[in-house]
Amino acid sequence: MHASNSSLFNMFELWRADPWTTEVYLLNSPWPVTCLCTAYLLFIYKIGPEFMKHRKPYNLRNIILIYNICQMIYNGSIFLMAFYYLLIDGTYDITCMHTLSLDHPKKSIERWITYIFFMNKIFDLLDTIFFVLRKSYKQITVLHVYHHAMMVYFMYWVTRLYGAGGQYAVMGLCNTTVHFLMYFYYFNAGLRPKMKMNLWWKKYITIAQIVQFMIYLVQSIVVLVFNPTCQFPLFMQWQQIFQSTLMIFLFGNFYYHAYIKPKQKTE
Structure with a gap:
């Protein structure tokens, strides 16, 4: 029994779509990313609030401004690379975007x-960590936490x-676009907090965000319906449909409660 379990474990450790994942930090094993996501959840729901219970909110304005600038540069750089290889260089066949072969030059x-x-x-x-340290608990919603944790854990297993x-790659292109805009908004709101309510483009x-998930949903449906011979895994197509629909x-729901319902109450 022990040998059998050991054999199954070894098979699981060897189960990789790309041997490259054994060479890079945080992709070489599921344990670091599992521990990271677990620690994230424990901190924001238990350890962090307990730590802040008898403390005043930390003033992280300058740190967050720097963080937002870094995120704009980071997301903007990924967007430019993805845009070039996806839409200009023509690395992929848009009608069936399968991962490149291991011997592909790119x-x-x-x-x-x-x-x-x-x-x-x-x-x-770090977004959520800042919320905890500033005691902005109302911003730690199910949507926020699920989206952040899911993206980390999902990305690990997909790549593995x-x-x-x-x-x-389409997700990367859309996601970095939205995040660049989001952190640009956060930077402006943090730089001029008195004008925060006047930043009309927040909604x-x-x-x-909704449009990007609609793009993912349509992408999978189009491939399934119009290109059934595409070798992109069927399970992952349905997973993309499920996650897109959920998001x-x-x-x-967030948009309705944040922007439509309050307006209805004032009418």
């Missing part, structure tokens, strides 16, 4: 763009079991 580029995008999703977790890039960032619902 495989290393695909791998490292995927990796820096994955690391950016970990960097994003499927490989880099492929159909998810359009939420609309952009459209969650962001749509």
